[in-house]
Amino acid sequence: MKLSCAGIFSLGLLFSLSGQEQPVSIVPRPKALEKAEVLPKANIRVDSTLVLIPVTVTDPMNRFVTGLEKENFRLYEDKKEQDITQFSSEDAPLSVGVIFDCSGSMGHKLEKSRLAVSQFFKTANPEDEFFLVQFSDTASLAQPFTRNLEEIQNRLTFTRSKGRTALLDAVYLGLHEMKRAKNPRKALLIISDGGDNNSRYTENEIKDLVKEADTQIYAIGIYEDAGGRGRTPEEANGPALLTEIAEQTGGRQYSVDNLNELPDVAAKIGVELRNQYVLGYSPGNLQHDGKYRHVLVKIVPPRGLPPLRPFWRLGYYAPVQ
16 A cells, blocks of 8 residues: 555545555553543634534545535534634644554564554654653553654654553543643544553543544554454454544544555555644534534535545534633
């Protein structure tokens, strides 16, 4: 799989991966993290009146579609259409957390996983900032926010595979650290072979936190062949769990069967983050009731284009005051 400039429609179709888009995968379950702090209620807003929704658009061949205009989007909150007051398709600075699995099962997968992070960093801009969370028996912040990517890569160089898998705790810690982000656009990149068996936080708790945090989540699942060894219930449920978590945030999950594909998939995620639209609107519902509001994005493709598929954050919590 190689990144390439795809054929360009009249609007511009950029940065595709040869090969088909793959499903997605990873896993979690319960115990560990030393400090359990509570994340604040949601923040998909720049302020209390503006909601920002990042949107990725793809064509039937899973190529990213660029060049659309505001009039090509329809946006709804709780089934009521909203007026899109702000629209951007520029590559804005990102705050990104890398959630890196170094549990015992990662052994021979570590080298390609490190290379995947390196390829992902090649899509970075100078104003981006990154942090690194590593996890095995517990989750730990290996490198706080930095713009020096060598600091993270140096940390990964000395990573060793051992212990169990506290994936859910690592996601929690990543969302907690993201509160320190300087950029309005935020994302987590999870690289893991799944099989959480040592987290303190539960699946439902993490799903709730994901709804409350304005952070897109992308996951790369490196899975053993189902018939290759005995799979635990956690491993079997992993793909569905991280698919749900990622899609809730407007991100996606990719499964990798061939380790050699890892770097290209990571690079594709980086390119996707660089080719998003951001829709801004002031909700018609002015009640500060703290309730979850569902968001729907529809595409009105220009004439001559095939049906296009949007990926977006599915909702946010209203302010309480």
